[in-house]
Structures are given as structure tokens and as C-alpha cells.
Amino acid sequence: MNLPRNLLSLIVSSVLFGVCVSTDLITRESSIGDGDVLISSGGDFALGFFSPGNSSNRYVGLWYNKIPEKTIAWVANRDNPVNGTSGRLGIDKLGNLILYDTKRSISVWGSNLSLSSAVSDCIARLLDSGNLVLFQDGKKSTVLWQSFDHPTDTLLPSMKLGLNRTSGLNIFLTSWKSQDDPRTGTTYFMINPSGFPHLTLYKNQVPLWQPSPYNGVRLNVIPAIGQSSWFNFSIIIDANEAVLLSNVFNSSIYVRGVVQESGIVQLFTWVEKKSEWVTFFTKPEDQCDYYGHCGANGNCHSDSMDQIECNCLPGFTPKSPNDWSMRDSSGGCIRKNQESVCRNGEGFVKVADVKVPDTSVASFDKNKTLRECESECLRNCSCTAYADADFTRGGRGCLMWYGDLMDTREISGGGRDLYVRVDALVLAEFQKKGFLSRKKVLATLIVLVSAAAVISPVVYFVLVKNKRKGSEVGKELDRTTKDQELPLLDITTIKAATDDFASANKLGQGGFGPVYKVRQYFRDGWPVDRK
Known part of the structure; x- marks a missing residue:
């Protein structure tokens, strides 16, 4: 008996998966087809079929549900598209997630778990973190597989990036070929476990950029991230793993890191007022x-x-x-x-x-x-x-x-x-430079101390004098106002006042020369007639 192709596809789909659709859940009895959409419980993320850019190929992907601009954060079958709308995502008899092309009756993509026996009660749930998780049972006690372990080009908050030393799983980001083609590109961002583990951006297996290694306080990708009050990076390096952790402190803020095929890694934040993704940083930025x-x-x-x-x-x-x-x-x-x-x-x-x-x-x-x-x-x-x-x-x-x-x-x-x-010669040169620098600093301190020693008595004398003559301040101001400027003293008057600069009248010497006391030929700083 020859059945119509679309009816045959429906029968195959029903036998493999069932045809029911749940809000955020896929079970053995339910699956999603092209046109169906899973929504996470809080409504932050959605999962379904899409075609990127001008492409007609169909992919299973994950995007932000509350953002009007459809932004893809993960692609399941990036290297194996479905032709047409005959794709269906569900859980097979062994407990694996599987994307099936019902038109061609072939498996396009799957979680490929090596299970010792069939798992009868496993479920797949889309979480509000943007993680599609395959649990062993409805109680979510055992994780069999998760999309966070197999990212494409996008890093989401709470996702780990790096090496699990126990399982050997190495999680890294890889760019799309282009905006129309999500196939695995040539630029990737990962933790290099060699030596002291560190982040590296590669293109065609050649390193492009390395941020400073983690110093226990912050990952110095850029200072703004280390000091951010809403988002941060940290790294765990121990016997079990060497991983980058990203975290956002406000779940209402959307943040994503993206590796671009052009050879850059960028961090974007969604700005609601502008209704657009704003670039928070781009690396590499300058030639250094x-x-x-x-x-x-x-x-x-x-x-x-x-x-x-x-x-x-x-x-x-x-x-x-x-x-x-x-x-x-x-x-x-x-x-x-x-x-x-x-x-x-x-x-x-x-x-x-x-x-x-x-x-x-x-x-x-x-x-x-x-x-x-x-x-x-x-x-x-x-x-x-x-x-x-x-x-x-x-x-x-x-x-x-x-x-x-x-x-x-x-x-x-x-x-x-x-x-x-x-070597010893270079070391001596730098030690000499350091010695000269210390001498320069010491000389500056000596000058400052000497100046303070000269100025302090003068300041003290002025303060005491002003205190003693507070009652005469008004008179002196009146006199100053009338004369407008200080009188000039000729050398004859000064020599007479100091007894011809007698050593007995010398008070001391500062940076501007010797200082002498004078006879009472001056009253309140002004010369008077000698009697």
C-alpha cells in the first residue's frame, strides 16, 4: 500500500516521539515540530525551529523570548540543517535527545549519550538560564546532558567555559561561518590548559588574544568588568577543573558574550530604552x-x-x-x-x-x-x-x-x-638608576625640610606680632590705604639702622641672604626721623 508522503512522515513522528507539545518540557510522549515553541517557565528563553538571515535551511535553536529582536544564543544542529519543515525534536527509546528529519526518515542531530540501558522516564526542560537540560527523571535529580556543555558562539551567565579534568569535557565557543550560516567557524574562545590555564582567542588555530590570567581577585579582561556591580567573571583552577565562570547579579539584565568569525570576542548588554544590543567591550581592540x-x-x-x-x-x-x-x-x-x-x-x-x-x-x-x-x-x-x-x-x-x-x-x-x-652588568645598571632616583627623592626632601625650617620661624613671628598689635591693625590698614604702596629705603638709611651691617646685629642667614636687627629708626615697619 502506498501512503502519501506527509501521512507517512506523521506516522513516523508519532511512533518515535508522540505529537503533544508542553510549555517548557519534552518527554518520551511529547515532541516539538517545526512551528512549535518551548518557553522557559519564567518566559526568558524560547526554543524552536528557525532559519538564519537569508538562509532557507531549518535549525533548532534557542533565543531570547522577551526581546523583540530575535537573537540566537544556541544552535543544536549547526552543521546538519534540515531541508524544509519536516524536522522534529524529541526523546528516543534509549533516552537520547534526537532531531529527526521525518521527510527523509533520518537522524540529523542527537545528544549521543552512551547509555548502558534505556532510560524510560527522562525529560528535557528549557530553563530560564537558557540551558536545555536532559534529566534522568522528572525529579531533576540527575543531569544526563545539557546544552551549556555544548555551546555554539554565545556565552550566557552561569555557563562554564573550560576543561573538566575528570570527564575530559572541554567547553569552548566557536563562531558562526556568517550571519546566514551557523556552521562551525574558524574563530574559537577557550581556556588553554597548558602551563597555567588561561583564556585564549584563536583563529585558524593561531592565538589572537590572551587576557591577563586570573589573579585571585578578578579576571582582568578589561577593568570595567572586574569592577562591575552587575556582572563579573571568575576562574576556578583546581584538580577537578579549569573553568571560566560568568555571573550576572540582576536577572533582569540580559548579557551575552559572542565570538565573531572576524576574529573578535564581544560582550553585549540589552538596553531596553534603546531597544537594542549595546557593545560593552570588544577584544582585541588595539595592536597591543x-x-x-x-x-x-x-x-x-x-x-x-x-x-x-x-x-x-x-x-x-x-x-x-x-x-x-x-x-x-x-x-x-x-x-x-x-x-x-x-x-x-x-x-x-x-x-x-x-x-x-x-x-x-x-x-x-x-x-x-x-x-x-x-x-x-x-x-x-x-x-x-x-x-x-x-x-x-x-x-x-x-x-x-x-x-x-x-x-x-x-x-x-x-x-x-x-x-x-x-646578568650582573644589566642588574648593576638598573640598581644605579634606582640609586640615583633615591638620591633625587632624598635631595627633594632635604630642600623641602630646609625651606620649612626657614619659613616656620617667620610665620611664627608674624602670627605673634599680629596678636600683640591687634589693636593697631585698623591704623596700619588706614596708613596702607593712604600710601597705597610701601616706601623705598635708600642704602644710607639701612646702613644707619644696622650700624653699618654690624655682625652684632646679624640674626642669621637664609636662602635670600643675611638678616639683621635694626635700631628704633622704624616704627611699625615705617621709617621715622632720627632724634
Whole structure:
């Protein structure tokens, strides 16, 4: 018997899933087809079929339900679209989520769980966090699978990004191919677990940008995030996992991080008054953001005019001076004297307020103090630098680098101190500079103290004099008003008043010369006739 194709599709769908639709729930007896929509219990998120941009392909996706602009936050079958409206999402007999193309009678996408036996009472629920979760039972006691473990290009609050060391699951974001094509792109954002785990943005497997590693206080992606009262990032690094956590303190605020195919990562917030997504930050932003802009052992900084400059770290010199003179610093820097770096007298020079180098080649010891870290680094000739790792553990925890120092840049008011290994000659040069700076500060203090010593008695004398002659202030003001300006005294009058500058009348000497007392040829500061 030949059945019509649409009737056959309906029969297949009914047998596999059932045809009922719940508000936020998918069960073995209910599924959703093209045109059906799941809504989370609080109404924040929706899940259903959609076609991106100008594409006619159909995908199962998740979007913000309360925002008029349809913004996709997750795609199930990004690399396997459904042609036409014959797709249906449900739970199969084994307990897996499965997207089935009823027209072609094939599975397009699934959760692909390796279950030892069929799970008869599992359910899938769309949560208000934007997480589609497959539970083992209706009591939500055991999570079998969740969309937060398999994101596409978008990071949502309360989502983890990183490596679960126990399960081996590595969660990272990957860009869409284009606005019309959600297929896996070439730009991805992840935690690199090598060395000391750190965030890295890649394009075509080449690092583009690395923020400062977590310092125990904040993740210095940008200072505004670390200081935000409504949103923050933090990182957990322990034996079980190395993950980035994002959190929003006000559930009414919509925030999302997105990796773009162009090679940038952006943070957006929804502004209700403008009815649009506003870009909170974009990275990489300037040339210093781009990984290794100043090459190995270089230090990048931007001035107040946003001019990018590259300098070599202490003890290093440009590998190709001619290239550097043409503002091409990609070749980096090499040691001034490689043979002398592990002889007696070498030490470390502090480079303040920097984003520390790429920690892929760094070792981490959470128990050592900074002083112990310095001693260990000094004993190993291949150790090139060290720095504090965690600001919250009472001075314990340090990072040590071996080999070239890549991707160092200055950060005004938010960086760390990096201690770079140098030979005895370079160390002496920096110690001399520090000594001269201390001498300059000391000289300034001496001048200030000396000035205060001279001025203080004068101020005291004036105050006492004014107190004694308070009753005559009015008269003096009247006299000043009449004369308008002080009279000029000739040298003859002054010599007579001081007995020809007699040493017996000398009171002392200040910065402007000697000071003498005078006879009573002056009354209240004004000369009178001698009698």
C-alpha cells in the first residue's frame, strides 16, 4: 500500500516521539515540530525551529523570548540543517535527545549519550538560564546532558567555559561561518590548559588574544568588568577543573558574550530604552591586544594618544634593529649577552604593571612565597622570569617562566609585577638608576625640610606680632590705604639702622641672604626721623 508522503512522515513522528507539545518540557510522549515553541517557565528563553538571515535551511535553536529582536544564543544542529519543515525534536527509546528529519526518515542531530540501558522516564526542560537540560527523571535529580556543555558562539551567565579534568569535557565557543550560516567557524574562545590555564582567542588555530590570567581577585579582561556591580567573571583552577565562570547579579539584565568569525570576542548588554544590543567591550581592540605584537621578550604599551610602542624587556635588545626602526617588532628581542646570564652576580629586574607573558610555558606553584620563587628561579638557568600568581593567599603562589617571554604588555593600574632575569652588568645598571632616583627623592626632601625650617620661624613671628598689635591693625590698614604702596629705603638709611651691617646685629642667614636687627629708626615697619 502506498501512503502519501506527509501521512507517512506523521506516522513516523508519532511512533518515535508522540505529537503533544508542553510549555517548557519534552518527554518520551511529547515532541516539538517545526512551528512549535518551548518557553522557559519564567518566559526568558524560547526554543524552536528557525532559519538564519537569508538562509532557507531549518535549525533548532534557542533565543531570547522577551526581546523583540530575535537573537540566537544556541544552535543544536549547526552543521546538519534540515531541508524544509519536516524536522522534529524529541526523546528516543534509549533516552537520547534526537532531531529527526521525518521527510527523509533520518537522524540529523542527537545528544549521543552512551547509555548502558534505556532510560524510560527522562525529560528535557528549557530553563530560564537558557540551558536545555536532559534529566534522568522528572525529579531533576540527575543531569544526563545539557546544552551549556555544548555551546555554539554565545556565552550566557552561569555557563562554564573550560576543561573538566575528570570527564575530559572541554567547553569552548566557536563562531558562526556568517550571519546566514551557523556552521562551525574558524574563530574559537577557550581556556588553554597548558602551563597555567588561561583564556585564549584563536583563529585558524593561531592565538589572537590572551587576557591577563586570573589573579585571585578578578579576571582582568578589561577593568570595567572586574569592577562591575552587575556582572563579573571568575576562574576556578583546581584538580577537578579549569573553568571560566560568568555571573550576572540582576536577572533582569540580559548579557551575552559572542565570538565573531572576524576574529573578535564581544560582550553585549540589552538596553531596553534603546531597544537594542549595546557593545560593552570588544577584544582585541588595539595592536597591543594582539598576541605577540612585540615579538619574543618584547613589551608593548600604548600612550595617551593611543600610539603603540614596543620595548625590549630588561636585559634584551632588538633581534633586528633595522626592522625595529621601521616599526616592525615582530622579530622580538634577544639577550644582550647570552653567555653571562647564568654566572655569578645575576638577578632580577622588576617590570611593574604588566600583563604577564603567555603562561603556556609557565609553571605554577600555589604554596611558594614570592621570595622562595625567586630563589628557585635563580637556581635554574633556563628560568627567565617569575611573578605573583594569586593576590588573595597572603603572598603565596607564584608563576615561573622558562624560555622566551611572549605577549607582555603594560596595563596601567591593573597589571602585575614581572621579575625578569638579567646578568650582573644589566642588574648593576638598573640598581644605579634606582640609586640615583633615591638620591633625587632624598635631595627633594632635604630642600623641602630646609625651606620649612626657614619659613616656620617667620610665620611664627608674624602670627605673634599680629596678636600683640591687634589693636593697631585698623591704623596700619588706614596708613596702607593712604600710601597705597610701601616706601623705598635708600642704602644710607639701612646702613644707619644696622650700624653699618654690624655682625652684632646679624640674626642669621637664609636662602635670600643675611638678616639683621635694626635700631628704633622704624616704627611699625615705617621709617621715622632720627632724634
